[in-house]
Amino acid sequence: MLNVHNLSVSFGGEYLFEEISFRLNGGDRVGLIGKNGAGKSTLLKLLSKDMTFDSGTIAIEKDVKIGFLRQDIDFEQGRTVLEEAYQAFEEIKALEQRLEYINQQLAERTDYESEGYHQLMVDLNDVSHRYEIVGGYNYQGETEKILQGLGFVREDFTKKTDTFSGGWRMRIELAKLLLQSNDVLLLDEPTNHLDIESIIWLEQFLRNHTGAVVIVSHDKMFLDNVTNRTIEISLGRIYDYNKPYSKYLVLRHDMKQQQLNAQKNQEKEIQQAERLIEKFRAKSTKASMAQSLIKKLDKIERIEVDEDDNSVMNVRFPISITLEK
Numbered sequence: 434m435l436n437v438h439n440l441s442v443s444f445g446g447e448y449l450f451e452e453i454s455f456r457l458n459g460g461d462r463v464g465l466i467g468k469n470g471a472g473k474s475t476l477l478k479l480l481s482k483d484m485t486f487d488s489g490t491i492a493i494e495k496d497v498k499i500g501f502l503r504q505d506i507d508f509e510q511g512r513t514v515l516e517e518a519y520q521a522f523e524e525i526k527a528l529e530q531r532l533e534y535i536n537q538q539l540a541e542r543t544d545y546e547s548e549g550y551h552q553l554m555v556d557l558n559d560v561s562h563r564y565e566i567v568g569g570y571n572y573q574g575e576t577e578k579i580l581q582g583l584g585f586v587r588e589d590f591t592k593k594t595d596t597f598s599g600g601w602r603m604r605i606e607l608a609k610l611l612l613q614s615n616d617v618l619l620l621d622e623p624t625n626h627l628d629i630e631s632i633i634w635l636e637q638f639l640r641n642h643t644g645a646v647v648i649v650s651h652d653k654m655f656l657d658n659v660t661n662r663t664i665e666i667s668l669g670r671i672y673d674y675n676k677p678y679s680k681y682l683v684l685r686h687d688m689k690q691q692q693l694n695a696q697k698n699q700e701k702e703i704q705q706a707e708r709l710i711e712k713f714r715a716k717s718t719k720a721s722m723a724q725s726l727i728k729k730l731d732k733i734e735r736i737e738v739d740e741d742d743n744s745v746m747n748v749r750f751p752i753s754i755t756l757e758k
């Protein structure tokens with residue numbers, strides 16, 4: 434549903450990404466990992482089209498809806514928690530307004546035999562039908578279920594959003610994203626402001642999500658419980674494997690060991706060849722053999738070991754969970 438091809442991004446002449454490629458399909462639950470400053474948030478911004486890039490392509494299939502949990506949340510003032518959450522249902526809300534208008538007209542007008550009145554009846558039928566199809570009779574229950582899953586109690590529903598702390602406003606935004614039935618969910622540190630019950634609820638929800646999910650998180654257990662694929666950003670390139678976080682780390686470690694071993698063996702071979710060349714050079718009769726060995730040596734493709742990002746990590750203290758509302 435989403436295809437990234439040879440994507441490059443640079444800041445001030447330094448590449449953050451250099452020709453990275455990957456594809457996202459329905460059912461992919463990706464843990465996006467990497468050191469501080471590796472480019473995780475930037476990649477989410479690129480996928481959500483919040484940001485442009487230097488070269489390459491990001492192709493998104495038609496009608497694919499992308500939902501992005503941003504770090505900065507800006508609600509319109511004056512809405513209650515429920516009203517804000519209902520904003521997720523744009524079409525349903527618009528249909529409700531139309532229905533209200535039609536019903537009001539039908540009640541007020543008395544020109545029963547007119548063309549206009551007849552049209553109102555037809556519209557009522559069409560709009561009601563559409564309303565039912567898009568879940569007009571279920572969305573309120575769905576909303577309450579998701580808000581409760583994320584830790585709100587019924588008494589909170591009618592309180593204004595501005596009476597809640599930033600962490601709790603983030604939960605409202607997350608609820609909206611989950612209600613929107615997005616095909617791709619991009620979540621940057623979704624568990625930062627959640628308590629353990631809400632984290633467990635979110636794990637379950639995401640595991641059942643049929644679209645694609647890309648999650649940036651420092652919570653290893655959350656990643657292990659939710660994801661089935663890991664993309665690591667390191668030094669401008671990506672490593673992409675169909676394994677959750679912990680299994681990915683083991684796999685990467687094993688692969689690195691294999692690379693190191695292969696490199697060691699190759700070095701040994703090269704050294705042997707070089708010793709032979711030295712020996713043959715000394716004898717004029719063996720000059721052509723030395724020559725062909727040199728040629729062979731030149732052709733060997735040197736095994737490279739994936740470089741580690743050894744830059745010093747910014748020390749980051751875990752963000753305390755804000756439980757007060």
Ligand SMILES: Nc1ncnc2c1ncn2[C@@H]1O[C@H](COP(=O)(O)OP(=O)(O)OP(=O)(O)O)[C@@H](O)[C@H]1O
Pocket residue numbers: 444449467468469470471472473474475476
């Ligand atoms: N608009 C910009 N202009 C210049 N540099 C930028 C811009 N946006 C991001 N960067 C740089 O790109 C790098 C990656 O930033 P990004 O926020 O994507 O990292 P991250 O992997 O999300 O890190 P963290 O784990 O700390 O959240 C950083 O060095 C940042 O300073």
Ligand SMILES: [Mg+2]
Pocket residue numbers: 473474475
């Ligand atoms: Mg970030």
